[in-house]
Amino acid sequence: MPNFADFSKQISKFNPKTEVYSVGQILEIGDGICYVSGLPEAKYNELLEFPQNTYGLAFNLEKKRVGVIILGDWQYLKEGDEVKTTGQVLSIPVGEQLIGRVLDPLVRPLDDKETLEPKARLPIEKIAPGVVSRQSVDTPLQTGIKAIDSMIPIGRGQRELIIGDRKTGKTTITIDTIINQKNEDMICIYVAVGQKTSKVAQIVEKLKEFEALSYTIVVNASASDPASLQYLAPYSGCTIAEYFMEKGKDVLVIYDDLSKHAWAYRQLSLLLKRPSGREAFPGDIFYLHSRLLERACRLSDKHGGGSITALPIIETQAGDISAYIPTNVISITDGQIYLEPDLFFAGIRPAINAGISVSRVGGDAQIKAMKKVAGKLRLDIAQYTELAAFAQFTTDLDPATKKKVERGSRIREILKQAQDKPMAVSDQVIILWAATSGYLDDIPVNKVRKFEKEFLAFVKEGYPGIAKTIQKTKDLTDKTEEQLKEAVGGFKEIFIKENNLKAESEGETENKK
Numbered sequence: 001m002p003n004f005a006d007f008s009k010q011i012s013k014f015n016p017k018t019e020v021y022s023v024g025q026i027l028e029i030g031d032g033i034c035y036v037s038g039l040p041e042a043k044y045n046e047l048l049e050f051p052q053n054t055y056g057l058a059f060n061l062e063k064k065r066v067g068v069i070i071l072g073d074w075q076y077l078k079e080g081d082e083v084k085t086t087g088q089v090l091s092i093p094v095g096e097q098l099i100g101r102v103l104d105p106l107v108r109p110l111d112d113k114e115t116l117e118p119k120a121r122l123p124i125e126k127i128a129p130g131v132v133s134r135q136s137v138d139t140p141l142q143t144g145i146k147a148i149d150s151m152i153p154i155g156r157g158q159r160e161l162i163i164g165d166r167k168t169g170k171t172t173i174t175i176d177t178i179i180n181q182k183n184e185d186m187i188c189i190y191v192a193v194g195q196k197t198s199k200v201a202q203i204v205e206k207l208k209e210f211e212a213l214s215y216t217i218v219v220n221a222s223a224s225d226p227a228s229l230q231y232l233a234p235y236s237g238c239t240i241a242e243y244f245m246e247k248g249k250d251v252l253v254i255y256d257d258l259s260k261h262a263w264a265y266r267q268l269s270l271l272l273k274r275p276s277g278r279e280a281f282p283g284d285i286f287y288l289h290s291r292l293l294e295r296a297c298r299l300s301d302k303h304g305g306g307s308i309t310a311l312p313i314i315e316t317q318a319g320d321i322s323a324y325i326p327t328n329v330i331s332i333t334d335g336q337i338y339l340e341p342d343l344f345f346a347g348i349r350p351a352i353n354a355g356i357s358v359s360r361v362g363g364d365a366q367i368k369a370m371k372k373v374a375g376k377l378r379l380d381i382a383q384y385t386e387l388a389a390f391a392q393f394t395t396d397l398d399p400a401t402k403k404k405v406e407r408g409s410r411i412r413e414i415l416k417q418a419q420d421k422p423m424a425v426s427d428q429v430i431i432l433w434a435a436t437s438g439y440l441d442d443i444p445v446n447k448v449r450k451f452e453k454e455f456l457a458f459v460k461e462g463y464p465g466i467a468k469t470i471q472k473t474k475d476l477t478d479k480t481e482e483q484l485k486e487a488v489g490g491f492k493e494i495f496i497k498e499n500n501l502k503a504e505s506e507g508e509t510e511n512k513k
Contacts, residue, residue, distance in 0.1 A: 022085045026050075027065060032074055032226045033271045035065045036083045042066050045125060049084040050077055057090060057228070060272045067272040069228040071106065089125065092236055093118035094243035099187065102204055102218040105232040107240075110220060122243055124235045128294035135300040137334075140365045141252065141309050144180030144422020145173060147352045147415045150374040150432055151381070152337055155365030156250050157298025157307040161329055163314045163321060164339030169350055170313045172419050173337070174254040175203060177311070179210045180422035181252060187244050188216040189253045191237035193230050194260030197222045210420070223260075230264035238295050238308070245299065245306035253296065257313035258289055262325045279324045286328050293332050321356075335359040349416060354381050367474035369429045376436040377411065384408020403441070410440045413448040426467040427456050429476060430484065439488045444501065451495060458491045459484075 024038030034056070042048065046058045048068055054077065060067025070077070071090075092107045095118030102111040109116060137155035154160045162170045178188045190207075192200045200220050207213040217240060221233035234255045241251040255261070262285060269282040277283050289312075296310035312333065314326050319341065321330070330336055335358045344351035363371045383404045397405070414435045417423070431452050434440060443451050459466055466487070469480050495501075 021087070024066070024083045026077065026079050026081045026083060029070075029074065029077055029079060031271050032070050032228055033059075033268065034068050034070060034074070034077070036068055037065050039066050039083065039085060042085055045089055047086045047088045047090050049086055051081050052076065055090075056083075059268070060274070069231070069268055069272075070226070071228050071232070072226070074226075089123050090232075091121040091123045092239055094120050094122050094240050098217050098240060099215060100213050100217070102200075102220060103236075104225070105219060105221050105229050105236040107236065120243065122239050124232065124239050125291075126239070126242065126295065128291070129297055129299060129303070133300055133303045134297045135305075136364070137298055137361050138364045139298075139307075140367060140370075140425075141177075141186075142180060142184070142425050143173070143177040144424070145176060145350060146417055146423060146428050146432065147350055147354070148173070148337065149366075149425060149428055150370060150415075151354050151378050152335065152352070152357050152359045153361065153363070153365040153370070153374075154309065154311075154359065155298075155361045156309050157296065158335070158359075158361050158365065159293050159296045159310040159312070159333040160359060161312055161314060161333040161336040162339070163316060163326060163330070163336050164351070165316050165319055165341050168339040168341055168344045169419075170315070170339060171203070171256055173339075173350055174256065174311055174313065175206060176420060176422045178207065178216055178252065178254070179212050179420065181215065182210075182212060185250065186215065187241075187249055187251045188212070189237045189241050189251065190216060190218050191234050191253065191255050192218070192220045192222065193233050193255065193257060194221070194223050194264065195256065197224065206420070227264040227267045230261065231268060234258070234261055234292050238292060241308045242295065245308050246304060248304035248306045250307045250309070252309045252311070255292075255310065255312040257315050258329060259313075259315040259325055262288065281324060285325070286332075289329055290332050293329075334361055347416075348412065349419075352415075354378065355385060367425065367470075369470050369474060369476040370425065370432075372476050373429055373432045373436055377432055380404070380408055380411050380436060381415075384412065407435075407438065407441055409445055410443065410448050411435050413445055414440070414452060416449065424467070424471075426470040429470055430459055430466065431456060433476065433481075433484060434488050439492065442501075443495075447499060447501070450499075454495065455488065455491050458494075459487050462490075463487045 022039050022041050024036045027035045027037050042058045044058060044061055048056045048058055050056060054072055056068040056070045058066050059069050097116055097118050101109060104110055137157045139156045141154045141156050143149055143154060162173055164170055181188055204218055207216055219233055219237045221229040237253055241253045244251050265288050266281050274282045293310055296308040298307040299305055312329060314329050316326055338353045338356040339351045340353040387401055387405050414431060440448060463483055466480055466483050
């Protein structure tokens with residue numbers, strides 16, 4: 001006989017739960033998007049649940065159907081499958097556990113490490129902090145690249161665009177900047193959008209090699225991933241950055257690159273039959289990037305004082321910076337670093353065009369010592385660029401013009417920098433001071449790089465107090481300048497003697513006679 005006492009005990013423990021959700025079905029599906037009927041209450045950007053634990057975002061709200069972008073593999077879904085509303089917007093897990101990991105835009109691990117179980121979640125879309133909760137940008141973010149830190153300074157909380165043709169060194173600049181953040185208490189996030197998986201793997205290996213992965217998070221939506229994940233990747237990276245910013249930390253986010261991000265969004269928009277405009281992009285393409293980049297800022301001390309510095313990358317076609325997407329992003333950001341192919345192929349690397357490149361934060365994001373040497377530097381480079389074109393057509397130059405051309409050519413040589421060799425700001429100040437003060441004017445151009453390397457080693461060994469004073473005071477005092485004059489004077493005698501420079505110049509004079 002059945003034991004009715006046991007049944008009554010089970011019935012008393014039964015706790016019915018009620019779930020309320022709308023149910024629709026797939027009408028059409030293909031290319032990572034689908035149309036769903038029967039969900040009149042679905043909201044824009046609401047998360048929708050498909051069979052086999054697949055999710056999508058409500059993207060187009062039409063009268064009789066909803067256009068949905070599917071997040072992930074859609075090929076096993078079919079017409080007639082059930083679709084449920086969740087009443088939630090898309091959110092991702094965030095936390096300290098993400099540091100040192102390689103993730104996809106939905107924060108699923110792409111490396112071979114253990115699965116993530118962060119406790120906090122944040123919505124992927126968020127309104128940018130208002131003016132009242134921000135403060136001005138005045139703390140430098142040292143990239144370790146002489147040409148940038150001196151002429152196009154970047155501050156913590158700034159948005160500085162890196163723009164140029166493919167294969168001109170855009171990614172190299174950003175990776176060198178990440179490497180230079182070692183011991184700077186900065187968390188870095190590298191967002192790869194539409195890149196080859198092999199390229200991202202190389203970047204991860206380089207970060208490991210320089211011990212930079214210990215403070216870096218890599219978010220990757222590769223070229224082989226669906227357009228929906230490429231569209232979400234920058235917002236995921238920004239959301240992770242906001243978690244750390246709200247805890248009072250400084251974060252550097254690199255979006256590599258927003259051209260491919262715009263292409264992914266255009267693909268989704270065209271598939272959903274949204275009206276297209278210039279270059280077939282939808283009308284809200286400006287909003288796509290403005291709502292992302294406006295989230296980069298420096299919060300006021302009252303709100304924790306954290307910051308997000310954004311370095312978006314845009315790839316131009318044949319140097320056309322007046323195209324639709326480049327002009328959009330230039331107008332959103334606080335300046336741009338333009339990399340010129342002609343300079344790159346001429347061996348001037350980083351191939352930064354100092355005339356077009358600009359930082360709208362300017363000297364506010366520089367230490368005093370750098371500000372003192374950078375003023376002369378920009379002027380010397382501008383004069384050299386203007387005069388060098390005329391100088392190549394004639395040898396008959398007046399002494400003043402010749403002096404400007406000679407100094408400019410040496411400064412340009414000093415601004416060259418090898419890949420993966422970021423330089424401490426104190427070393428930058430020392431060598432740029434020597435160049436702008438005219439101490440390199442009589443050094444042959446082909447010996448300038450050698451002079452730089454040996455002079456910095458000489459100062460480090462014989463005058464260690466100079467670099468320490470610059471790092472501590474952030475200034476170039478009269479006393480420090482006197483020590484530099486003494487150091488450069490002593491070193492030049494040794495350098496000229498060791499390299500037989502006087503003998504060479506005498507030989508040239510004899511030949512001329």
